[in-house]
Amino acid sequence: MSDTVGQFIEFLRRHDDEAWAAIVASLLPDVHPVDQNALRVWFAFYPVKLFRMLAEDEARARQDCLLNGRYRLADHIHTSHRFFYGHRFWPKVQKAVLIDLRTPPRTTLENHIRQAARRTGVDPALALGITAVAYATLQQVGVEAFLTPPPPMDVPPLEPELIVAERRRPEPRTVWDMLLRSEINQTYTIRFDEHDPAAKFQAIYGQPLTTAAGQMPNAAAFKAKDPRCVAGPIPTECQTGACGTCWIGVLSGAENLSAITPFEVTRLKKIGYPYDGTEHPVIRLACKTVCEGKASIVIPPWNGVLANWDHPPIRG
Structure with missing residues (x-):
């Protein structure tokens, strides 16, 4: 590894989640x-x-934080962002980012991101x-893997x-539903992979x-692809919001899902997943999130209890 490459990787690794949150918040209006x-x-x-x-101790992290699924970003460098529209530009983005490795870091990381995007x-x-996403991936997986x-x-x-x-278009309603003017028995489409027309269920x-996901006709088939998915595409265990296994991301339609409750806020924080303080956040616990309209969600490839790393359980 050349000196300039090493310097840039070290520069990236000085950024923690708080620093990245500030960068993302600054970028969002222009995305x-x-x-x-x-x-x-x-x-x-x-x-x-x-x-x-x-990086510190994978065996301990796996045990203490109850990690399950594909939690290593290095295992899916080129597909972790498949739910982005910008995913199609990944090869161009890779090349644009690598140019920064030729010289020592010369400005803020946000500026590097904006310049590479151009x-x-x-x-x-x-x-x-x-x-x-490319810079964050480079930070975590290193140059060779990237x-x-x-x-x-x-x-x-x-x-x-x-x-x-399409995300904003209202769900079609039957004539009978419109005559009744009632939400009772009204069904809505929940998509969990916008690239696959079949990746949806009715709620x-x-x-x-x-x-709703567990009532899909082929719900049992998802376990063959992901052992965490015992009933449908969303991994579930307790169904009470305690374990955090069923956390999801919301791409669109957050306002069409029930408002987050104080209980869910508490559980997200105790499990160690982010909550942005809004009524309809983009990170939810699916077992505590009620359908009130159509939405597009993303299912993470892993689950665990990250809060345990700050307060690891006492072992005898």
């Missing part, structure tokens, strides 16, 4: 609406705290979010404005998301 929530969700899914825990040749509003070539991009050729419009108004 296209199609990826604004995606940016917030990704940094919740891959916090620096988790990276440092694993170097991609893509509309900066569409490149900005995925570029921030340099590996990505697989072919498999994304639908849709314009971002069409995706945003009745007032139904928790985990319950």
Whole structure:
């Protein structure tokens, strides 16, 4: 590793979750609406705290924090951000970021991100979010892993404005529902992978998301892909909000889900997942989140109790 590369990696690793949160908050107004929530969700899914825990003592972190699933970002460098519209620009973003390794860091990390986004040749509003993800990925996985070539991009050729419009379009209602003017028995679509037309389930108004997902016709089949998914695509265990296994990100339709309750806020904090203080946050516990309209969600590839690292259990 050259001196300049080493200096830039060291510069990146001085940024903790608080520093990244400030950068993301500053970038968000300039990110296209199609990826604004995606940016917030990704940094919740891959916090620096988790990276440092694993680097310090992975065996202890796995045991104390009850880590399950694919919690190492290095295992899915090129696909962790698949739920971004900007995912399709990943190869260009990789090249743009690597230019910064030729010289010592010369400005703030936010400025490096903005400059690299412009170097991609893509509309900066569409490149900005995925570029921030690229720098955070480089920080956690290192140069050699970051340099590996990505697989072919498999994304639908849709314009971002069409995706945003589709997310905002009201769910079609039957004539009978409109005549009754009632939400009773009204069903809504919850998507959990916008790239896959089949990756969706129907939720009745007032139904928790985990319950609705568990009633999919092929709910049992998801366990073969992910052992955490015992009933549908959302991993579940306790169904009471205590374990945090069913935490999810919300790409769109946060306002169509029930407002977060004080209990859920308490559980998110005790489990160690982020809460942004809003009535309809982008990080939720699916078993405590009730459907009130259509939404698009993202299911994290791992779960655990990060708060345990600050206060590890006493072992005999």
